[in-house]
Amino acid sequence: MSVIIIGAGISGLKTASALYKHGAKNIKVLESRGRIGGRLQTITGFDGIRKYDLGASWHHDTLCNDLFVEGVEAGEKYIFDDDFFIYIDKERGRVDRDPEMKLEIIDREINKYTDMEYYQKLGSKDVSFQELASRYLFEKRKYLTDDQIRYSAQVSRYLELWHGIDWKQLSAKDTYFGHQGRNAMALNYDSTIDRIAKTFPSEIIELNTEVNSVKQDNNKVVITTKDNKKYVADYCVVTIPQSVLELSINESAKNETGRIEFDPPLNNNIQNGFKSVHYGGLGKVIFEFEKICWDQNEAKVVTLAKTSSSFVDAVRQANTFDDLLRYIDKDNSRMITRDCWNQPLYFNNLAKGLDIASFMMLMQSPLTEYIESIQNDKDKVFKFFQPVLDSVLKSLGGKPVVNGMSDLKQVFEDDVPVLRNIIVTNWTQEPYSRGAYTACFPGDDALDMIVALDRGQSSRIRFAGEHTVMDGAGCVYGAWKSGQREADYIADRMNLK
Ligand SMILES: Cc1cc2nc3c(=O)[nH]c(=O)nc-3n(C[C@H](O)[C@H](O)[C@H](O)COP(=O)(O)OP(=O)(O)OC[C@H]3O[C@@H](n4cnc5c(N)ncnc54)[C@H](O)[C@@H]3O)c2cc1C
Structure with a gap:
């Protein structure tokens, strides 16, 4: 493959969508859950009609939220529910x-x-x-x-x-x-997810596919799934949540669901970045x-x-x-x-x-x-x-x-x-989310982690997601923008642009 993307949340889907648009067709998205969307999940209520978003509900920062603008232009519904x-x-x-x-x-x-x-x-x-x-x-x-x-x-x-x-x-x-x-409530986020997922062929996404190891071998990246299936790619974009990624630097978490073993291990900047941030x-x-x-x-x-x-x-x-x-x-x-x-x-x-x-x-x-x-x-x-x-x-x-x-x-x-x-909701209990999003305890500063993940593990192993951006940190639109960033970076190196 040219690019393997790990995770089909909004950042992974956006990476795939933008890469596909750039002309990279030999790509795959590997998603551990049986559905796409990650921390965006729309469900129906007891009457089968009412819809709720269990993850994100709002488009924040609508003065500078390009995902919101794009969605509105595509006909997605929303309300400004700001109130006293x-x-x-x-x-x-x-x-x-x-x-x-x-x-x-x-x-x-x-x-x-x-x-x-x-x-x-x-x-x-x-x-x-x-x-x-x-x-x-x-x-x-x-x-x-x-x-x-x-x-x-x-x-x-x-x-x-x-x-x-x-x-x-x-x-x-x-x-x-x-x-x-202001904040605009999305009605609902499934329309955003479906719209982005439709911009590339559905066969690109493999559901129920948990990745357990990412190994850099010279100019190739070898990705191994829980079922021992191996993919060899030129690039890999890891979009799993911060809480799951952090397991990788913890030896005692070796048997935890969702953990990815990196070889070589995550670089020192990333490891240090995790020290000053919580979830x-x-x-x-x-x-x-x-x-x-x-x-x-x-x-x-x-x-x-x-x-x-x-x-x-x-x-x-x-x-x-x-x-x-x-x-x-x-x-x-x-x-x-x-x-x-x-x-x-x-x-x-x-x-x-x-x-x-x-x-x-x-x-x-x-x-x-x-x-x-x-x-x-x-x-x-x-x-x-x-x-x-x-x-x-x-x-x-x-x-x-x-x-x-x-x-x-x-x-x-x-x-x-x-x-x-x-x-x-079940976010703190699910192994593929382990909570909601980045948070700071006294003395924390998320900047070190964000900068380290933005730079990547190497030019071949990259990161995207809400925890890898400054603008829109923790938010849906920040995660979405990080997917575009990584797709552009890879397309540039593949001379696709
Ligand atoms: C309750 C709640 C409310 C929120 N409210 C808002 C809001 O109103 N507005 C807002 O902007 N943001 C909100 N957020 C945050 C927003 O949902 C996230 O920032 C955004 O959806 C994250 O997208 P992502 O692509 O970075 O990560 P995710 O959506 O988590 O995608 C990562 C994907 O990786 C998969 N994965 C994990 N491990 C593996 C593995 N080993 N192998 C393969 N796949 C794996 C996961 O299953 C997941 O699908 C909220 C979040 C929560 C939980």
Whole structure:
């Protein structure tokens, strides 16, 4: 073969599509799963009609997102579902747009405080976002009301649902990032995947083909699959997720599913790059209802983690910031028992804009790992989330939820939200994803890994994927662009351009 591409996610498919367009016909895409798309996966709900994206849902950065523009031109559907957030506290109810508390304005100030700490000063030590937000509250306490101290940092935590990790793990430096325009929800990402896959013959893709070794032999690359099938190619583009690629430098992971043995081993720059980066665990739960019986005018509801007035006392009374940190450490250890009010959760009301009687909820690690591990016990999942679901419905003028999952024919009163099904994602449990996407813990900097993977293992063994780009890092369009980059690089060397 001239080129073997490992992985049929959007980056692998784009690599194949662009290479084929350049004139390289002798190519193959080897995909371990029985489907294409990778972390883009569209499924249908209990009625066989509603569609949901279990992986990515949004086109981010639409001011500079060429994949979005291309899709729109090709007739792909989308909605700009940007909306103001409703924030719900367990005890107090709605706390958004409150003329007394003005929490959204304090959230913006915490954002600015972070920016000044890391981007306008040199040498600031990166800490967890929890620590930095608490330091803001401590330092500025005389300018803040008790309610602002109690709730504002909890509001800022909605960013956990971007990064897919809890604020105790999240790098403060990395927490806020600039958006390049609004977000458009794709309807749905299967149309993008299918469109790209149709730009080259389907025989190019081999499904159910896990690659286990990539060996460079002079100017050839030998790729071996789990079934011991060997391919010899001039070039190889590896697009497996960062979490799976990282197994390659870990000897003790030798028998892990999806692991690729590189010979020679991944170069030092790549190995070092992995030392300063982690992987997040964004997950989703879809709550499917019989019919819409709540407000359809608001799209976004965030339930906040519970707080107590003793936190306000601790902030007010601490003599030093270290005193406050000691209080926070104790508070963290009290949160060991799992509870739906221990962390913020984001509910997307699909009734607005899409007219679908469902909520798509986003959750973060470590909750995702737990919920995905109990996904087959839908009643247990429901019981866990019932208190927040009821609060969300109440904030939208709806009645408490009724569990109608066991008997789909059972009839209930007209204005009662009857839950018919729950769908839970599986990204943290699946060996070919092992989580969601790149995330930074305190002290991390993804740049080293990105630069090393962009340069490649060699001129013959290349990398593409969301973890190999700066612009659009972690995003669908970034992954897509990296596929074009590698196709251009190879086409150039093959004198195809
Ligand atoms: C829950 C969730 C929500 C997200 N939300 C958004 C969003 O709203 N907007 C956005 O822009 N991004 C979002 N993302 C991120 C986005 O989905 C990814 O950045 C993007 O899809 C990654 O594409 P990729 O081609 O780099 O990797 P993947 O899609 O993971 O493709 C890699 C492929 O390699 C295959 N593979 C793995 N190991 C092997 C092996 N040994 N041999 C052969 N094949 C192998 C895998 O099966 C997979 O198909 C989200 C991700 C998740 C999980």
